[in-house]
Amino acid sequence: MSFGALSQNAIMALNKGAKIGNFAHNTGEEGISRYHLEYGGDLIWQIGTGYFGCRNSDGGFDEELFTKKVAHNAVKMIEIKLSQGAKPGHGGILPAAKLTQEIAAIRHVPMGHDVVSPPAHSAFSSPIELLEFIVKLRVCSGEKPVGFKLCIGKKTEFLAICKAMLETGITPDFITVDGAEGGTGAAPIEMVNSIGTPLRDGLNFVNNALIGIGIRDQIQIIAAGKVASAFHILRLMALGADTINSARAMMFSLGCVQSRRCNENTCPTGIATQNPNRYKALDVYDKSTRVANYHASMIKNLMRLVASVGLNNLNEIQPWHINHRVNVAETKSYAELYPSIINQCLLTDVTIPKVWKKHWQQANSNHW
Ligand SMILES: Cc1cc2nc3c(=O)[nH]c(=O)nc-3n(C[C@H](O)[C@H](O)[C@H](O)COP(=O)(O)O)c2cc1C
16 A cells, blocks of 8 residues: 555554564555655565656656665565556556645656556556566566566456466566455545456466466465455465455554545545644554554464464465355355366366366467
């Protein structure tokens, strides 16, 4: 979540919480502000279609600026944002009401208007070019891990990236899968409610696609979508997630009361506003402790769940460990609900599962 969507005090409290708890803080597409650097928490620098923080005067990607900024020791990974669950196919929006002089200067945009990032990237226009862009960012960053974030839409489009990986031998270090149920600071309501693949289906699909092309062990999968408890983490890990992002639950730990005014600049808790009279009440010391405590208690409870399942290690969790009620009289395990495919089965015509065939055949590494 960006500085811009969130206040400076909220960003500082999250970053300080991340430092205390030894976890990572994603910058959101606004990029790195001075508030992200105040307390030294590890950063994942997100780069969206607006290339904020590494943007040239035409609004395109500026390699020189990126190389300079990515060298900061706090930046541990780079995430290219293709889409997010709350508004797939739609660029980011910062409402004019929340655009301050400081944010306008960071973003290189004029005051008085909504800041709308384009829906698509200008630095690449095909799956192969996306992977080449990943290589460019890796080289410019001195080999820091680079991945991308998306909410699954058409299966063919993701499989096109998989084909590009096979053809080029280039793989991202991680893929972040966002669910349709994801949140946002601002988006058209129809987008938020109706568009994109829900997380568990999207995650299962991405996990299987990588298994199917035989490179699952080379890529970490990060999952995000309404994770607020240890069980939410466990069930996503059972479906193949290696690690989890949390946005709104972290806002709750900052004191969010879900007044749902993130786009109006009138957030009563000082979290999603740029009004100093509102955010000054958010005490960075107190809230960072709460952020760290929330994270620590989630991890502790997660370990309890792992033990109660009878496992020694979180990595041992499997789909059949989770049961889900499907109707009043029946439960099914995730293994039944989310079937997995065989390693490398997408690589030869005869082994491609029937339900995958059409999507795989339509996928083309040269266009989405
Ligand atoms: C206030 C707010 C701002 C967000 N800003 C971004 C953003 O800049 N980039 C992005 O990829 N996702 C953004 N998101 C989406 C979250 O990163 C996350 O993918 C989504 O909300 C699902 O996680 P959650 O259910 O834990 O909130 C934002 C979400 C919220 C609530």
